[in-house]
Amino acid sequence: MRSFRLQRSLQQRGSVIIVALWTITLMTILVTVIASQNRLSAQVAHFHQQGLAIWASEQAAVNRAEMDLMLEQMPLPAESEEFDSFSESMNAIGRIPRYQRHRGDSLELYYPQDPNIVVRIYDHAGKINMRQMSRARLRMMIEKKLGGPQEADQQQIDQLMDAWNDWLDLNDGPSPNGAEKDYYLSLPVPYAPRNGPIESVEEILSIRGFAEVFSDVNLEAAFTIYGEDELINLNVATIEAMRLIPGLEDELIADILEYRQEKDFQGNGDVAQLIPAENMTDVRQWLNSRKETRYYTIMVYPRPTTTGDHEDTANKENDKENNDVATEDRTTINDPLLAAYAETVYVPGFTERPQIMKINPYQKLPLTALPAEAEFAE
Numbered sequence: 001m002r003s004f005r006l007q008r009s010l011q012q013r014g015s016v017i018i019v020a021l022w023t024i025t026l027m028t029i030l031v032t033v034i035a036s037q038n039r040l041s042a043q044v045a046h047f048h049q050q051g052l053a054i055w056a057s058e059q060a061a062v063n064r065a066e067m068d069l070m071l072e073q074m075p076l077p078a079e080s081e082e083f084d085s086f087s088e089s090m091n092a093i094g095r096i097p098r099y100q101r102h103r104g105d106s107l108e109l110y111y112p113q114d115p116n117i118v119v120r121i122y123d124h125a126g127k128i129n130m131r132q133m134s135r136a137r138l139r140m141m142i143e144k145k146l147g148g149p150q151e152a153d154q155q156q157i158d159q160l161m162d163a164w165n166d167w168l169d170l171n172d173g174p175s176p177n178g179a180e181k182d183y184y185l186s187l188p189v190p191y192a193p194r195n196g197p198i199e200s201v202e203e204i205l206s207i208r209g210f211a212e213v214f215s216d217v218n219l220e221a222a223f224t225i226y227g228e229d230e231l232i233n234l235n236v237a238t239i240e241a242m243r244l245i246p247g248l249e250d251e252l253i254a255d256i257l258e259y260r261q262e263k264d265f266q267g268n269g270d271v272a273q274l275i276p277a278e279n280m281t282d283v284r285q286w287l288n289s290r291k292e293t294r295y296y297t298i299m300v301y302p303r304p305t306t307t308g309d310h311e312d313t314a315n316k317e318n319d320k321e322n323n324d325v326a327t328e329d330r331t332t333i334n335d336p337l338l339a340a341y342a343e344t345v346y347v348p349g350f351t352e353r354p355q356i357m358k359i360n361p362y363q364k365l366p367l368t369a370l371p372a373e374a375e376f377a378e
Contacts, residue, residue, distance in 0.1 A: 099235035099260070116302060119299070122299070126234075129225070137285065220366075221367070224295065227293040267289050
């Protein structure tokens with residue numbers, strides 16, 4: 001009997017130990033989970049606070065960039081000692097030569113922004129105006145995109161041109177090779193054609209056949225719908241726009257980028273110094289080196305913290321080094337970031353705040369130099 005009681009007592013003690021061990025294990029797991037959740041909550045709070053700080057810095061930089069554009073509209077004072085001093089100070093921060101501040105170089109603003117924020121401003125005079133483009137220039141651009149006049153399928157181009165006309169015209173009657181309301185409503189995701197001027201550059205991808213041709217193009221960088229002139233100012237032209245101009249090949253674009261680091265193109269005579277006569281015949285139809293618009297896109301984003309060949313330059317000196325690489329090695333350094341906060345504005349003058357035309361929190365960044373796979377003549 002005593003042996004039985006002893007054995008039972010030992011069993012009870014063993015059960016208590018097991019229960020205690022399980023309790024300790026469960027409590028350890030619970031404490032670990034709670035600690036992890038608290039740590040995660042702290043990290044979320046930290047990143048949220050960091051994100052708000054970056055957002056505030058970006059918005060402040062945009063406001064300063066708007067002031068920058070207003071100051072650019074301000075006439076310089078009459079020549080005097082004060083003028084000389086003012087001119088020198090403006091030159092020191094980049095106002096002269098006039099076009100270098102609005103072609104996408106990383107800027108130090110007149111009212112300096114947070115040093116951790118990169119600011120780039122793009123003049124829409126350097127983009128192809130899809131609202132003002134003539135049929136002839138559109139056809140030339142499509143031909144180049146499809147391989148050139150000799151290789152492009154002319155029947156495909158006819159279909160694209162008629163689809164373009166049908167998208168813009170005011171009626172629902174299709175052209176011989178076009179597409180009208182019946183076609184678009186028959187698609188898996190139906191929609192109606194604009195039957196009027198396009199409202200955004202992305203809209204061209206909705207026109208039958210155009211997505212196949214332009215899906216690899218950064219549309220916001222290459223095109224605009226703002227302004228009254230279809231010609232392009234080469235002083236501020238984006239790389240994406242230049243690559244669509246017939247007669248401009250990558251090697252010539254590299255030469256243009258190098259030239260305009262030092263001075264402005266004053267007219268087609270300056271351009272002809274870089275471009276062979278056979279190419280210039282096509283190129284000159286697209287250019288107006290004195291063209292100005294008051295439409296600009298301001299792009300801001302946090303300065304990348306990584307280092308190496310793909311680090312963002314974030315200042316004009318390093319931007320120039322990037323373009324030197326493009327012209328010497330025929331390769332380039334692209335921004336490691338793909339998108340930025342973008343605000344497109346119209347600047348009526350130096351006494352009124354710019355009017356916001358469009359905001360895109362995640363707009364794709366234009367190229368700062370030719371991509372590494374750019375083709376150059378041997």
